[in-house]
Amino acid sequence: MGKKHVIPGFGMTLGTTVSFLCLLILIPLASILARSFQMSAQEFMALITRPNVAQAFRTSIGCSLIAALINTGFGFILAWTLVKYEFPGKALMDGMIELPLAMPTAVAGITLTKLYSDQGMFGKALGRLGIKVSYTRLGIIVAMVFVGIPFVVRSVQPVLEKLSPCYEEAAAMLGASKLYIVRRVLLPELLPALLTGFGLALSRGIGEYGSVIYISGNSAKEGTQVVSYVIMQKLNAGNVDYEGAAAIALVLLLVSFFMLLVINLLQRFTSQRTKF
Template sequence: MNLAVKPLKFRQQSVIPGFGLTMGVTLFYITLLVMIPVSMVFINSSSLGLRSFWEIATSERVLASLKISFGTSFLAALVNAVFGLLLAWVLERYTFPGKKIIDGLIDLPFALPTAVAGISLTTLYSPNGWIGRLFEPLGIKISYTPLGITIALVFISFPFVVRTVQPVLHGIDTEVEEAAACLGASRFQAFRKIIIPELMPALITGFALSFARALGEYGSVVFISGNMPMKTEITPLLIRTKLEQYDYAGGTAVAAIMLIISFLMLLVINLFQLWASNRHKT
C-alpha cells in the first residue's frame, strides 16, 4: 500500500515559462498602485485615535453623506443593470439602421469630461431646463435633489454593464434558443432558463463595476447635487471640504470609512457572483 503523500500544487503547470517574473511584476504593480495608496489612508487616519475616529464615523453629517452616496450609487447600478441588459440585447440580437452609431455612443461617458457632463445635466434638469420645466408643474424637482444625483450617476456608469454583458451575449448561440423553442419552451422560459443563467455572472460584474464607478464620482455630481449638507452632500465632496479646511486627519478618516464599506459591499457582490457561477455550472 503506497502511503506517499503527493505534494501540493500551488499553481497549474503552463507551457509558457516565466511565472516567477510575471508574478513578481504583478505583485509590485498592484502594491505600487493600490496597496500603498490605500494603506496611507488608514495610516493618516490612525493619528486620530479610535475614539475620535468613531466620533467622526458616527457624526450626523458623515452618516448623511454616506447614505446619499451609497444609496444613489446602488440605485444607479440597479437601473443600469436592467437597461444595460436591454440595450446589450438589442445591439446583439437585432440589426437596424444606425446600430453602429448607437454602439459608439455608449462609450461617450468614458470620453466626456465629468465636469461637462455635470453642467449639461444640471442645465437640462434644472427647473427652467428643457426637461426640468416639464416636471416643475407636477411638483417634481430633479436638479439639486437625490434624484438628480442618481440620474448623473446612471449617465456616467451605464457603459460598464453594456460592455460587460455584450460579449457574453454575443457568445450565446441563437441555435440554443431555437432548440428550446422546438422542445416547446416559450420565449420567456427560454430567456429565464437559458439566457439569464449564462448572463448572470457578467451582469453581476457589470453591476459591481457600475456601482464602484458611481460611488467614486465627483465631477458630474458636484454640479447637479447642489451640495447641501445633510441633504445632497456626497461623501467625496465632504472629504474635499475637510481637506480644504486643512482637516487632513478627518478627511482621511471619512475616506477610510468609505473604503471599508465599499470593500465589504464589493466582497458581498463578488461572493454572490461566485455563487451564481457555481450554481450555473451545477
C-alpha cells in the same frame, strides 16, 4: 494547493499581478490610510457618526444602489438590442455608449445640471409635473445613471456576443417556453456579467465626485451631500484636515471593498453553477 498546474504561467502572472497591484494601488492607498490611524478611536468614531457624515454615506450608498439598478435594467436592454437586432442607427448607438466615460465628469455635471434645472429642457417639462431634479437627490441619481451606463452595457455585451443562439434555438425546438428559456438558459449565462456591470456601476457611483457636486446642490439640510464631497470639505476648508479626510476615505474604502467582495462571491457562485 501544491498540485502542479497544467497550464503554464502561474508564477509569471501571479508575480506581475501582485507587484503591479502593490506598487500602483495598495502602497499609495496604504499611505493615505496610515494618516487616518493618527486619530484616536474616539475621535474616529465621533467623526464618522456625525450627522452630516452619516447622512452623506446614506445618500451615496442609497443613490448609487438605485442608479445601479436602473442601469442594470436599461443596460441589459441596450446590450441585448445591440447584439441581437439590426436597425438603422445601431452603429451610432453602439459607439456612443462610452460617451459618459470620455466626457469629463465636470462637463457632464454642468451639462446635466443645466438640462434638469428649472430653466433647462428637461427641467421645465418635469417642473410642470411638480418634479424637481437638479439640486435634489433625484439629480444625484441622474448623474450616477449617466456615468454608470457604459459599465453595464460593456460587461453584458461581450458575453451576449459569445453566447451562441443555438442554445436558445435548441431549447425552443424542444418546446421550452420563452420564460423557461430566459430563466434556465440565458440568465445563468448572463448573471455573472450582469453582476459585474451592476458592481462596476455601483462602485463608480459611490465614489463619484465631479459629475455629482454640480447637480446635487450639496445641502446638508436636504441630505444631498455625497461622501466624496464631505472628504473634499475636510481638505479644502480653512484648516486642512488630512486625518479627517483620510478617516472618512477609509470607511468609504471599506464599504466599497465589502460590496465588491459580495459581488465577487455572488459571481463565483453563479459562474460555478453554469460550469458543467
